[in-house]
Amino acid sequence: MSTEHPTLGTVTREARHDVPxxxxxxxxxxxxxxxxxxxxxxxxxxxxxxxxxxVRVLNDRDIGxxxxxxxxx
Numbered sequence: 898m899s900t901e902h903p904t905l906g907t908v909t910r911e912a913r914h915d916v917p918x919x920x921x922x923x924x925x926x927x928x929x930x931x932x933x934x935x936x937x938x939x940x941x942x943x944x945x946x947x948x949x950x951x952v953r954v955l956n957d958r959d960i961g962x963x964x965x966x967x968x969x970x
Contacts, residue, residue, distance in 0.1 A: 921946055922954055929955065 921944050928937040934955050941951045 918946060918950075922950065925951075926954060 921941060925937040925941040925946070928940055938951050938955055941955075942948070
């Protein structure tokens, strides 16, 4: 998947290799609609997702399309 970044140009995202974290991030992103960013951030933090990742995924303008494809073994 490729996206346009205002500074970096075209950025290609590959599937996450860390499937458990990818699933947690996807749950957190889904949680934004029902509970807001604070609830999602607290959930991600409680489950060990790093602060830089939480900030990046919850502050993306296209948050609904942020769900990373999980790499299937």
